[in-house]
Amino acid sequence: MQRIFLFFIKYNGVFAFVFLEVIALSIYFTRNNNANTQAFLSSANGLIGGVYESTSRVARYWNLSAVNDSLARENAELKMRLPNSKFSSLIQSNTIKDTTLQQYYAYYDAKVVNNTIHRPRNFLTINKGAVQGLKANSGVLNGNGMGIVGVVQKVSNNYAVVMSILNLDTRISAKILGNNNFGVMVWDGLDSRYMNLESVPKHATINNGDTITTSGYSTIFPEGILIGTIDSFYRPPGVNFYSIKVDLFNDLNNTQYVYVVSNLLKEERLKLEEEVIND
Amino acid sequence: MTSLIRANFIRFVLLIIIQFILKGVDSIDIYIYPVFILLLPVGMIDGLVLLLAFIYGFCIDAFYDTPGLFASASVAVAAARPLVLAILEPRGGYEQGKAPTKYNLGTRWFVQYSSILMLWHTIWIVAIEQLSLFSWLRVLIWLMIFGLSMLLIILYQFLFNPKE
Numbered sequence: 317m318q319r320i321f322l323f324f325i326k327y328n329g330v331f332a333f334v335f336l337e338v339i340a341l342s343i344y345f346t347r348n349n350n351a352n353t354q355a356f357l358s359s360a361n362g363l364i365g366g367v368y369e370s371t372s373r374v375a376r377y378w379n380l381s382a383v384n385d386s387l388a389r390e391n392a393e394l395k396m397r398l399p400n401s402k403f404s405s406l407i408q409s410n411t412i413k414d415t416t417l418q419q420y421y422a423y424y425d426a427k428v429v430n431n432t433i434h435r436p437r438n439f440l441t442i443n444k445g446a447v448q449g450l451k452a453n454s455g456v457l458n459g460n461g462m463g464i465v466g467v468v469q470k471v472s473n474n475y476a477v478v479m480s481i482l483n484l485d486t487r488i489s490a491k492i493l494g495n496n497n498f499g500v501m502v503w504d505g506l507d508s509r510y511m512n513l514e515s516v517p518k519h520a521t522i523n524n525g526d527t528i529t530t531s532g533y534s535t536i537f538p539e540g541i542l543i544g545t546i547d548s549f550y551r552p553p554g555v556n557f558y559s560i561k562v563d564l565f566n567d568l569n570n571t572q573y574v575y576v577v578s579n580l581l582k583e584e585r586l587k588l589e590e591e592v593i594n595d
Numbered sequence: 596m597t598s599l600i601r602a603n604f605i606r607f608v609l610l611i612i613i614q615f616i617l618k619g620v621d622s623i624d625i626y627i628y629p630v631f632i633l634l635l636p637v638g639m640i641d642g643l644v645l646l647l648a649f650i651y652g653f654c655i656d657a658f659y660d661t662p663g664l665f666a667s668a669s670v671a672v673a674a675a676r677p678l679v680l681a682i683l684e685p686r687g688g689y690e691q692g693k694a695p696t697k698y699n700l701g702t703r704w705f706v707q708y709s710s711i712l713m714l715w716h717t718i719w720i721v722a723i724e725q726l727s728l729f730s731w732l733r734v735l736i737w738l739m740i741f742g743l744s745m746l747l748i749i750l751y752q753f754l755f756n757p758k759e
Contacts, residue, residue, distance in 0.1 A: 329641025333674040336649045337667055344663030344723065364657055367615075430660075434623065436724055439660045477660070505725075 365475040368430040368441055376427070376572065383572060386460045393461070421538050424450060424576040425459075429475070433508040433568050438480035440466060442574060445474040451578055455530075455537040459573030462542050463566025464488065464530065468576060476576075482508050482568055490543055491531040492522055498531045501543065501562065508568055510547060513560040518551055520558070528562050535582040599636060599692070606631050607651065615658055628655050628665075629716050632673050633709055638691035641677060648673035664723060671719045672712055679711050 324331065376383075430441035444450050456465040456478050466478040466486070479486060484505050490513060491498040499516040513528060526546045532539025547563040579585075614628040632648045652666030659665060680695065683704060690699070697705040726734070 329645065329674065329677065332642040332645040333670060336645055336670045337674075340649065340652070340663040340667035340670060341723070342663070344661070344667060347662050371619075432618075432660075435661075437661075441660075 365429065365441060365443075365472070369443060372427075372429045379570075379572060387573075390460060420580060422449070422578050422580055424448060424578075426450075426456075426476075426574050426576055428572055428574060431480075431568070431571065433480070433482055436484050436505040438482045438568075439469070440478040440480055440571075440574075442476050442478060442576070443474065444576065445476050446471045447473050449578075450476050450576055453536060453582075454576050454578035455541075457537075457541060457575045457577055458566040458571060459575060460566070463564055464537065464541055464543055465566070465568065465571055465574050467536055478574075480568060481511060481564075488537070488543075489531040489533045490528050492516070492520070492546075493527040493529050495520060495522070497522070498533065499557075499560070501528070509564055511544070511562045511564060513546075513562050514557060516558045516560060518556055518558060522546060522549060522558065522560070524548060535579045535585055538577060538579075599694075602694075603631070603635065606634065611654055611658070614655060618658060626713075626716065626720075629669060629672050629713065630709075632669055632676065633712060634694045634696060635676075636692050636694050637680060637689040641674075644676065645670055645673045661724075664720070667723060668716055668719045672716050675712060675715050679708060682711075683708055 424444055426442040426444040428440050429443050430439075432438045432440075440456075442456070450468060450471050452468055452471055454468045456468060457463070458465050464481060466480040466483070467488075468476050469479045470477045481488065481501070482503050484503060486501070486503055488501040489498060490501045492513075497516050497520040499513045501511050501513055503511050516522065524546050528543045528546065530537040530539060530541040530543060542565055544562040544564040547561045549558050549560040552559050610628050610631050614626070617625045617627060628651070631651055632644070635644055635647065648669040649666050652669035653662075655665040655669070656662050680689070685700065685704065689695070693699050695705070695708060700708075
């Protein structure tokens with residue numbers, strides 16, 4: 317008994333190393349499927365979220381003028397869409413109030429309080445959370461209306477962590493505007509200005525400069541959100557799919573304001589689809 | 596003893612703050628936090644060094660949103676530390692309980708010591724971060740190929756025992 321004890325004391329370093337390394341690596345490699353560790357450690361965690369918020373307040377101050385410009389531009393764009401800024405060519409003046417339309421997507425605005433772009437797996441933290449109505453698996457759009465930012469992964473009361481599109485694990489359903497061929501947007505971890513569109517079959521006709529939008533096939537993003545344009549493409553031998561490089565519209569490096577969009581009919585649709593799979 | 600604990604505690608907090616500021620540097624990661632592990636006193640129990648490194652790494656992880664990554668890296672550095680200390684041991688041996696600093700052991704010694712451990716730290720971070728679980732399986736297969744090949748080569752020597 318004593319000899320076993322001495323053995324453990326003599327090699328305590330080896331045992332501690334193996335034990336701690338197994339814990340650390342198993343947490344790291346299961347970080348996406350284990351919600352508890354992520355909530356505990358991520359910057360959705362109240363203390364660290366607070367630190368990030370106060371530091372980003374300083375950065376926001378320096379960018380105020382640029383943000384003002386983009387907000388003013390967006391305001392102008394929205395004002396143009398108001399009914400009273402449109403000329404009605406309708407001759408009949410009595411109209412019917414439309415009650416058949418149901419709200420499909422809800423939008424929330426949020427500020428980015430933490431962001432990285434140069435790691436292989438990037439995340440953002442935004443300053444809205446469950447209290448404000450955010451849910452996991454909502455899409456995040458760029459504040460100036462061009463481009464997507466990521467997918468909400470985890471929400472706490474007042475913060476949410478967003479898996480950036482610049483993340484090796486990101487998969488976003490997208491299509492080529494015009495011919496409606498759809499594929500999957502992925503990031504190769506190299507350049508923050510480009511993503512790759514995969515799974516577009518070789519028989520599709522595509523050109524450089526074609527616009528890529530979201531497909532609306534997933535429950536995360538609405539259809540037709542602009543993502544980027546085709547920068548270049550080639551036909552890799554031995555595969556039935558194109559390899560397409562997409563030039564993103566938005567620069568993730570200066571994203572400060574985002575919109576979170578959540579699909580209000582998501583549960584219904586997922587339930588229906590699940591029933592079919594289970595049958 | 597008390598001053599040693601105080602110095603290490605201040606270093607613990609200060610280095611996390613400096614690392615947090617360095618995180619703001621865009622487009623490149625610069626690491627200073629392993630200095631805490633490097634400067635823990637010589638002769639400390641290995642298990643305690645590893646445990647401290649693990650806790651410390653998790654504090655860094657909380658800021659980087661990478662649960663486990665920096666914890667594993669700092670545990671790896673702490674595990675390599677006694678080996679490097681043994682390799683670089685000066686003629687008279689170490690003074691037990693003293694921190695291995697430039698002041699105590701000289702510039703040349705400290706540069707060698709820190710560069711070996713930081714190189715190991717960089718290799719560890721890059722390997723863990725760039726490789727997904729799938730590619731780790733591939734690395735395991737390579738290791739298995741290496742192990743089986745070595746087994747055959749040794750077995751060959753025992754079977755035929757060639758003299759020339």
